[in-house]
Amino acid sequence: MKATIRALARVVKDASPQLAATSSAQRDQALHEIAEALLRAQTEIIAANRQDLEAARAAAMSSAMLDRLALDERRVTAMASAVRELIALPDPLGGLDAMWVRPNGLRVGRRRIPLGVIAIIYEARPNVTSDAAALCIKSGNGVILKGGKEAFASNRAIVAAMREGLAKAGLPESAMAFIDSTQREATQALLELDELVDVVIPRGGEGLIRFVAEHARMPVIKHYKGVCHVFVEASAQPEMVESIALNAKCQRPSVCNAMECLLVDAAWPAAELQRVVKALLARGVRIHACPKSLARLEPNDALVPAVEDDWGCEYLAMEMALKTVENLDEAMQHIQRFGSQHTDAIITERYALAERFLAEVDSSTVLVNASTRFADGGELGLGAEMGISTSKLHAFGPMGLRELTTTKFVVYGSGQVRS
Amino acid sequence: MKATIRALARVVKDASPQLAATSSAQRDQALHEIAEALLRAQTEIIAANRQDLEAARAAAMSSAMLDRLALDERRVTAMASAVRELIALPDPLGGLDAMWVRPNGLRVGRRRIPLGVIAIIYEARPNVTSDAAALCIKSGNGVILKGGKEAFASNRAIVAAMREGLAKAGLPESAMAFIDSTQREATQALLELDELVDVVIPRGGEGLIRFVAEHARMPVIKHYKGVCHVFVEASAQPEMVESIALNAKCQRPSVCNAMECLLVDAAWPAAELQRVVKALLARGVRIHACPKSLARLEPNDALVPAVEDDWGCEYLAMEMALKTVENLDEAMQHIQRFGSQHTDAIITERYALAERFLAEVDSSTVLVNASTRFADGGELGLGAEMGISTSKLHAFGPMGLRELTTTKFVVYGSGQVRS
Numbered sequence: 001m002k003a004t005i006r007a008l009a010r011v012v013k014d015a016s017p018q019l020a021a022t023s024s025a026q027r028d029q030a031l032h033e034i035a036e037a038l039l040r041a042q043t044e045i046i047a048a049n050r051q052d053l054e055a056a057r058a059a060a061m062s063s064a065m066l067d068r069l070a071l072d073e074r075r076v077t078a079m080a081s082a083v084r085e086l087i088a089l090p091d092p093l094g095g096l097d098a099m100w101v102r103p104n105g106l107r108v109g110r111r112r113i114p115l116g117v118i119a120i121i122y123e124a125r126p127n128v129t130s131d132a133a134a135l136c137i138k139s140g141n142g143v144i145l146k147g148g149k150e151a152f153a154s155n156r157a158i159v160a161a162m163r164e165g166l167a168k169a170g171l172p173e174s175a176m177a178f179i180d181s182t183q184r185e186a187t188q189a190l191l192e193l194d195e196l197v198d199v200v201i202p203r204g205g206e207g208l209i210r211f212v213a214e215h216a217r218m219p220v221i222k223h224y225k226g227v228c229h230v231f232v233e234a235s236a237q238p239e240m241v242e243s244i245a246l247n248a249k250c251q252r253p254s255v256c257n258a259m260e261c262l263l264v265d266a267a268w269p270a271a272e273l274q275r276v277v278k279a280l281l282a283r284g285v286r287i288h289a290c291p292k293s294l295a296r297l298e299p300n301d302a303l304v305p306a307v308e309d310d311w312g313c314e315y316l317a318m319e320m321a322l323k324t325v326e327n328l329d330e331a332m333q334h335i336q337r338f339g340s341q342h343t344d345a346i347i348t349e350r351y352a353l354a355e356r357f358l359a360e361v362d363s364s365t366v367l368v369n370a371s372t373r374f375a376d377g378g379e380l381g382l383g384a385e386m387g388i389s390t391s392k393l394h395a396f397g398p399m400g401l402r403e404l405t406t407t408k409f410v411v412y413g414s415g416q417v418r419s
Numbered sequence: 420m421k422a423t424i425r426a427l428a429r430v431v432k433d434a435s436p437q438l439a440a441t442s443s444a445q446r447d448q449a450l451h452e453i454a455e456a457l458l459r460a461q462t463e464i465i466a467a468n469r470q471d472l473e474a475a476r477a478a479a480m481s482s483a484m485l486d487r488l489a490l491d492e493r494r495v496t497a498m499a500s501a502v503r504e505l506i507a508l509p510d511p512l513g514g515l516d517a518m519w520v521r522p523n524g525l526r527v528g529r530r531r532i533p534l535g536v537i538a539i540i541y542e543a544r545p546n547v548t549s550d551a552a553a554l555c556i557k558s559g560n561g562v563i564l565k566g567g568k569e570a571f572a573s574n575r576a577i578v579a580a581m582r583e584g585l586a587k588a589g590l591p592e593s594a595m596a597f598i599d600s601t602q603r604e605a606t607q608a609l610l611e612l613d614e615l616v617d618v619v620i621p622r623g624g625e626g627l628i629r630f631v632a633e634h635a636r637m638p639v640i641k642h643y644k645g646v647c648h649v650f651v652e653a654s655a656q657p658e659m660v661e662s663i664a665l666n667a668k669c670q671r672p673s674v675c676n677a678m679e680c681l682l683v684d685a686a687w688p689a690a691e692l693q694r695v696v697k698a699l700l701a702r703g704v705r706i707h708a709c710p711k712s713l714a715r716l717e718p719n720d721a722l723v724p725a726v727e728d729d730w731g732c733e734y735l736a737m738e739m740a741l742k743t744v745e746n747l748d749e750a751m752q753h754i755q756r757f758g759s760q761h762t763d764a765i766i767t768e769r770y771a772l773a774e775r776f777l778a779e780v781d782s783s784t785v786l787v788n789a790s791t792r793f794a795d796g797g798e799l800g801l802g803a804e805m806g807i808s809t810s811k812l813h814a815f816g817p818m819g820l821r822e823l824t825t826t827k828f829v830v831y832g833s834g835q836v837r838s
Contacts, residue, residue, distance in 0.1 A: 017755070021779060094778075100800055106789055108799050113781070115811050194632060198811050213613060217632045219639065219812040240834040247836035336436070358829045359513075360440060362532075370525055370832025379837065380527050380828060381519055392534050392617050392825045393638040394813035406811045409799060410777045413789025415659040417666035418798065 001181070005189040008177050009144060009196040012117050015172040016142035020114045022171060024091035030137055031087050034165030035080040038130060041161035042076045048157035049126065056150055068125050069151055079127050079158070083134040089383040092401040093140050096410075104416050110407040114140035116198035118404065119190055121212055123148035123204035129158045132201075133176055135386050137166070139404035142175045144197065146190060148204070149182035156180065187211070194218040199394075203387055221399070224390040225314045226256030226342035228372040231331040231357070233348035234267035240369060241347050242276050247371040248345070250283045254316050256388060257343050257365075257375040261311070261321040263331045270296040277303065277322070285318045292324035312338035328353050335361055341390055343367070343375035364390060364397030420600070424608040427596050428563060428615040431536050434591040435561035439533045441590060443510035449556055450506050453584030454499040457549060460580035461495045467576035468545065475569055487544050488569055498546050498577070502553040508802040511820040512559050515829075523835050529826040533559035535617035537823065538609055540631055542567035542623035548577045551620075552595055554805050556585070558823035561594045563616065565609060567623070568601035575599065606630070613637040618813075622806055640818070643809040644733045645675030645761035647791040650750040650776070652767035653686035659788060660687075660766050661695050666790040667764070669702045673735050675807060676762050676784075676794040680730070680740040682750045689715040696722065696741070704737045711743035731757035747772050754780055760809055762786070762794035783809060783816030 019027075038045070049071040056066055092112055099109035118141045120132045129145055136143035147155035159178035167173040179186050191200065194217035201221045202212040213220050230248055232241050248259035264273055274297055280287060281302050288306035289297070297303060310321040311334070325331045328346075335344050345367040346357040354368040365375040375398060377385025382400030389395040395403035438446075457464070468490040475485055511531060518528035537560045539551045548564055555562035566574035578597035586592040598605050610619065613636035620640045621631040632639050649667055651660050667678035683692055693716055699706060700721050707725035708716065716722060729740040730753070744750045747765075754763050764786040765776040773787040784794040794817060796804025801819030808814040814822035 017779070017781060020781075102798070102800055106793060111777075116781075213636045219810060221812075237834075243834065243836050251837055358530075360436070362436065362439075362535075363827065365828040365830065367830040368832055369834050370830055371836045373837040374525060374830060374832075374835070375828070379521070380830070381521055391638060393640075394825075396825045397828045406813075406815045408782065409784040409794070409816050411784065411786040411789055411793060411799070413787055413793075415656070415662065415788050416793070417662050417790045418670055418792040 001183070001185050002189045005179065005186055006193060006196070008179065009117070009190065009193050011174045012142040012144055012177045013196045015175040016114070016117050018172050019137070019142060019175045020093075020140045022140065024093070026169065026171065027091070027138055027140065028087045030166050030169035030171045031083055031134060033169040034134060034137070034162045035083040037161040037165035037168065038076060038080040038083065038158070041157065041164075042073060045076055045154065045157045045161065046071055046073070048153035051153040052151050061150070065150075069154075071126060071154060075127065079130045082127070082131055086134055086138045086384055089138065089401060092138070092405045097407055105414060106416050107412040109410045111410045112402075112405045113408050115404060115406055117142040117144065117196060119144040119146065119197045119200040121146045121187055121200060121202045121204070121208065123150070123208060126151045126154040126158060128203060129155045130162065132386060133159070133162055135384060135401060135404060137171075137176070139401050141404055144177045144179065144190065146179040146187055152182050184211075188215055191216040191218070201387065219393070220391070221387075221389050221395060222391045223387045224342075225340050226258070226388070227260050227312055227314050227338065227340040228257055228343045228375075229261045229263055229335050229339055229345070230259050230372060231263040231325075231328070231335075231344070231346045232265060232268050233328065233346055233350065233353055234265040235349040236268060236347040237349065238269075238272040238275065241272070242279055244345070244347060244369070244371050245276055246279055246283065248373055249280060249285055249320055250318065251371075251373055253318050257372050258316070259320060259372050260313060260315055261323065261338070263323050263325050263334060264293065265331070266292065266324050266326055274298060280320070283318070285320055287320055287322050289322040290324055293322045296324070312340075314340070328356060332357070332360055335363070339363060342388065343372045345370060345372050364388065420602070420604050421608045424598065424605055425612060425615070427598065428536070428609065428612050430593045431561040431563055431596045432615045434594040435533070435536050437591050438556070438561060438594045439512075439559045441559065443512070445588065445590065446510070446557055446559065447506045449585050449588035449590045450502055450553060452588040453553060453556070453581045454502040456580040456584035456587065457495060457499040457502065457577070460576065460583075461492060464495055464573065464576045464580065465490055465492070467572035470572040471570050480569070484569075488573075490545060490573060494546065498549045501546070501550055505553055505557045505803055508557065508820060511557075511824045516826055524833060525835050526831040528829045530829045531821075531824045532827050534823060534825055536561040536563065536615060538563040538565065538616045538619040540565045540606055540619060540621045540623070540627065542569070542627060545570040545573040545577060547622060548574045549581065551622075551805060552578070552581055554803060554820060554823060556590075556595070558820050560823055563596045563598065563609065565598040565606055571601050603630075607634055610635040610637075620806065638812070639810070640806075640808050640814060641810045642806045643761075644759050645677070645807070646679050646731055646733050646757065646759040647676055647762045647794075648680045648682055648754050648758055648764070649678050649791060650682040650744075650747070650754075650763070650765045651684060651687050652747065652765055652769065652772055653684040654768040655687060655766040656768065657688075657691040657694065660691070661698055663764070663766060663788070663790050664695055665698055665702065667792055668699060668704055668739055669737065670790075670792055672737050676791050677735070678739060678791050679732060679734055680742065680757070682742050682744050682753060683712065684750070685711065685743050685745055693717060699739070702737070704739055706739055706741050708741040709743055712741045715743070731759075733759070747775060751776070751779055754782070758782060761807065762791045764789060764791050783807065
């Protein structure tokens, strides 16, 4: 197993300089061919997906999970469209971030280059395969994909089509590899190859991420959970609070940038709080509230006393925590203690408090008077998104194409030596 | 042991937000106080160093190593001066790398913030303690230091003085910690604390770096070896070749950006090659040459046939490899196979070849017509240097203050919700 995985990674590593040396036109042509190849292979992909679905049903997978796994014509077309959308984005490679001149006349620049080889270890949804691999190709990186066993046949069919597209565009198909095994030992073998793999990105549940962090010898960009808070400061405008709270909680409760806890300043009017809570309850949200909040609100069956585990809980459902705090400091202490350094927002009319929140809350995205749902590569203007990093190194928050690159120093001299 | 290390890291983590919230004036004041404290503690530091030296002599440490370990008044003063020099550098924190406006009016910026807590695991030279810790303070990071056992008493005395300086400036002295143990188990315990330590930077030999990479659960910024090449292309100017080759090899042969291998195009005049080799031999350099090179050169006792291990060898001494290649492609293939992705240079008058070398050589610093010795944070204009990263993630090449920071997204809204 170890030897097989090493050989596979070696092939990708060897192909990666060729990919890095391509022009943006060549890489965009490859994306076009990959999208075409996915559409051509639709029948095979859907047939492979059917095998996965049958195995999943036999294993009594939940209907929500089955839905995430299932592919049909519409979904394959959406995968191809997502690949095609990358063509319009600017090339992240080759440009200089900055260039300056030293006193001795050396001109020094930081040039954007690919990371090299990116390993992506993920679970469940098969569209991650095409999304992630296409981002790697656009940014000139070799990619090694290790999907979850639930989507094994689907992923294999998707990668086969994508490699065909790469080859058709004249790029090395060996720059994209799929680990043809569902065993954890395969993952473990991959994670030891720090001389062949430059970074590993795990996408999935906490168990997977912890396993990767423990075993990887190369850098890991983690995507942990999102326990997002909205703090309603005393001066907050009631209409704004209502629309942001409803949007942050209800627009798509299953994602990591959905609000999980509403913190409300004790000085914010009780009548307004009642109105917002009523609106949330009317949408079907179950609210776990602290005693102070409960004392200010009319009783309701879906308004229940919070227990200790509700603070810091990632519900990912129509469920949330509610806590009354005395001031900004208590709100920020709560976020520091129970948040996940993902995304937190304040609603306020006060300039100084807004600035303090932005400066002091140690999360990858901090917002004033806006929904937490904007913590997303597309929404923030990065074009496309590989995921949301909760590690601080290299990338913190939504990762776009630029985060799949690094810089090297290029130095233009005219015979300089060091004295 | 595990519990002790965890408690120590927890204290640093808890102090780090306070450090991150300081103004640049406060951090600069702290650097001033730290420099003063180092000078005041001179006697204690030198006395502690004497203990280390005695133990090292008893263990029969080499005289070169003893020299690196030894501290006297002049060296402690130099340590204090190095700390003071950071004061003049611009604050890496708080600024926005960029800010843009989304179609819905959201203003999105990337704000520079500290990484959090940096662990530095290093060997031998005690000045690394003050240099590295001061860089962390300037960049608002908590720091955990784990030095080598050879400099244990010296490092402990240096950290004690620096903490006193921190406290005198009103900053939390708990933001700087020293691991009061020389055991590997202490390092191992530290490397498990990925929720308390944001990044670990090992500085030392290959054994240490490999140990850290294998055991760390948090990101590691590696500083591997430097096997630097200079390629003399057929059009290279002879005088430039001579001055760059002598500078790159002889100015300071013991450092990672010294040249270890000279690659010479077969079309470059043999007479010129003879002149450069003579100059190197005259300086006392021992040259391991390939058969083609030997055939072009007059015999000399210090000009010996290269063996396979000479390619990719990091001599760190007045010793080097010499190889004749047919063209740029062969030179780049050699660098890819035997280089260490650290620093490589080309000497050429040809525009297209210079550009190809800069684009295609996958090293953290690539130079045209300049000495490899410029691969250094100070020389490239970064101000100060934490080391030279040979990992691609986060930082590749010389690391300055900016590489000890990351960015978070700050979003200024006016009530926006996601549709």
